[in-house]
Amino acid sequence: xxxxxxxxxxxxxxxxxxxxxxxxxxxxxxxxxxxxxxxxxxxxxxxxxxxxxxxxxxxxxxxxxxxxxxxxxxxxxxxxxxxxxxxxxxxxxxxxxxxxxxxxx
Amino acid sequence: xxxxxxxxxxxxxxxxxxxxxxxxxxxxxxxxxxxxxxxxxxxxxxxxxxxxxxxxxxxxxxxxxxxxxxxxxxxxxxxxxxxxxxxxxxxxxxxxxxxxxxxxxxxxxxxxxxxxxxxxxxxxxxxxxxxxxxxxxxxxxxxxxxxxxxxxxxxxxxxxxxxxxxxxxxxxxxxxxxxxxxxxxxxxxxxxx
Numbered sequence: 133x134x135x136x137x138x139x140x141x142x143x144x145x146x147x148x149x150x151x152x153x154x155x156x157x158x159x160x161x162x163x164x165x166x167x168x169x170x171x172x173x174x175x176x177x178x179x180x181x182x183x184x185x186x187x188x189x190x191x192x193x194x195x196x197x198x199x200x201x202x203x204x205x206x207x208x209x210x211x212x213x214x215x216x217x218x219x220x221x222x223x224x225x226x227x228x229x230x231x232x233x234x235x236x237x
Numbered sequence: 238x239x240x241x242x243x244x245x246x247x248x249x250x251x252x253x254x255x256x257x258x259x260x261x262x263x264x265x266x267x268x269x270x271x272x273x274x275x276x277x278x279x280x281x282x283x284x285x286x287x288x289x290x291x292x293x294x295x296x297x298x299x300x301x302x303x304x305x306x307x308x309x310x311x312x313x314x315x316x317x318x319x320x321x322x323x324x325x326x327x328x329x330x331x332x333x334x335x336x337x338x339x340x341x342x343x344x345x346x347x348x349x350x351x352x353x354x355x356x357x358x359x360x361x362x363x364x365x366x367x368x369x370x371x372x373x374x375x376x377x378x379x380x381x382x383x384x385x386x387x388x389x390x391x392x393x394x395x396x397x398x399x400x401x402x403x404x405x406x407x408x409x410x411x412x413x414x415x416x417x418x419x420x421x422x423x424x425x426x427x428x429x430x
Contacts (some may be wrong), residue, residue, distance in 0.1 A: 143416040146322075147387040148329045149394050169419070170365035171318035173388050178352045179275035180282055183292050187270050190299045191263065197300070 142166050249424045251316040259306040266303055274299075277324040279351035284328040284391045286344045290335060291328075298327045325388075372419050380415040385406070 134143070142162030144150040147170070249257075249268060257265025277298060302323055306312065313319035352366040373381055379401070386392040386400070394412070398405040 139420075140416050143419075146414065147290065147412075147416075148391055149387055149412065150265050157301065167322045168318040169365075169369065170388065171315075171321045172363065172369050173385075174276060174280055174321045175363075175366060176353050176385075177276070177279040177283055178354050178357075180279045180351050182278040182288045182295055182371050183288075186292055186296060187267065187299075190266075190270070190296050193296065193300050194303055195265075197304075198356070209248065 138162060146170055243299045251310060251320070255306060255312040257308050258303060259312055261307050265298070269302075270299060273320055277320065280321065280324045280389075280402065281331075282330055282345075283351050284325070284387050285335070286350060287335075287340050288345070289343070290331060290340065294327050294331045295324070297331075298324050329391055355398050369419070376415055376418055380411060380418075383412060384415055384419075387412070 138159065139162050141150065142159060143166045145152070145163050146166035244269050249265075251269070251272070254265050254269040254272070258269060259268050274295065278291065281294045281298070283289065285291045301322070363407060373384075376384070382394075383397055383401075386397060392400070394405050397408045397412075401408065403411075
């Protein structure tokens with residue numbers, strides 16, 4: 133593919149005609165340049181007010197996601213804590229076993 | 238691109254609002270939404286032709302904007318085109334995933350879709366847009382129509398081939414000719430500056 137073809141392929145992706153992944157940083161740069169160049173087309177459309185409660189729903193989505201992330205983080209912390217406690221118990225058990233073995237020998 | 242900013246003067250530029258969002262300010266997100274959602278919703282609604290799906294897609298778009306910006310902590314270099322691209326990408330994804338048979342009864346008629354306007358009449362004085370308009374004006378009608386169908390209505394190459402009753406390879410050639418014509422600066426990628 134020549135450079136010119138890569139540029140035009142990026143233009144096709146910017147239009148939405150081709151949904152293949154962009155090939156590397158150069159492809160991303162071409163795509164970004166096209167996005168910028170054709171963005172003024174959006175000014176052809178008259179604006180339309182979205183449904184009144186949509187922003188409340190967006191905030192609700194964000195809070196739900198935040199809560200999920202906190203729960204996951206808590207679960208990770210909890211599993212680490214459990215693993216640490218288990219490791220300490222095993223170490224103590226091993227120590228007691230060794231003491232008993234050496235003391236008894 | 239002044240059209241975004243001229244609709245509602247919030248007192249903060251888009252760059253400042255995106256920077257606020259990147260810092261995790263929900264107030265900045267609220268202002269960004271107030272300032273940009275009518276334009277982004279029009280993009281979603283035009284492409285999807287379905288009110289609920291367009292609203293759902295817009296909702297996802299702002300959640301994605303929040304997630305991307307707060308995760309990276311960085312703001313895009315060209316806020317307007319970045320926001321438009323987010324809305325268009327989300328709409329294209331929704332369009333390709335949607336079950337058209339289920340949606341068909343609720344699809345909006347052409348008259349109910351966001352209307353096309355002459356952007357230079359809405360808001361004068363944007364050199365980038367004026368240059369693009371000049372190049373669009375010198376394209377032949379069918380090439381311009383194809384670009385609009387792809388950009389606003391999410392037509393694929395195959396959709397266009399069916400509409401114009403031409404092989405997809407011919408459509409590809411026509412579109413590439415049109416894109417070549419649109420490139421602002423033939424010496425730089427995509428005509429970028």
